[in-house]
Amino acid sequence: MTAQRQEGNALRLGFATIGLAALLLCPASAALWAQGATTERIVVDRHTGLAIDGFDPVAYFTDGAPRIGEAGFEASAAGAIWRFRNASNRAAFVGHPEIYAPQFGGYDPVGIARGVPLQGNATIWLVAGQRLYLFSREDDRDAFAASPERYLAAARQQWPALIATLAD
Incomplete structure (x- = not known):
């Protein structure tokens, strides 16, 4: 193989490496863009309609930690479905969503x-x-x-x- 062909192959390999790196990074950048491109007034999961990924908003106050809510304790408010760990958390939220949301x-x-x-x-x-x-x-x-x-x-x-x- 001539020296000129070897240089051409090295250049093509370099472009291929850059292209592969760009393809691998595209999903990550697309995910970040999608996160920033949310258009709802209340952030909800587009597939489930759940607000805050199904976490109980009252638990942040009562337990001092995020806790996953349960399907048996749901309420609908502001176009979203909110889940709670128990009936009392659900009642507190329904009574004062402006405080807990x-x-x-x-x-x-x-x-x-x-x-x-x-x-x-x-x-x-x-x-x-x-x-x-x-x-x-x-x-x-x-x-x-x-x-x-x-x-x-x-x-x-x-x-x-x-x-x-x-x-x-």
């Missing part, structure tokens, strides 16, 4: 403060000022915890414009 519809308040509706993760959370907040990343939760007033002021300012762009 995650603020900003389950979107990350740090993202909202930046004008970007990022879906919160039910396992990355914080109760601050007797309200539940979900975050897309632990770094966002930590930044929020260090200065909740700063992020809440910005998020409250951005939220009306953002919610107008989200579907009912």
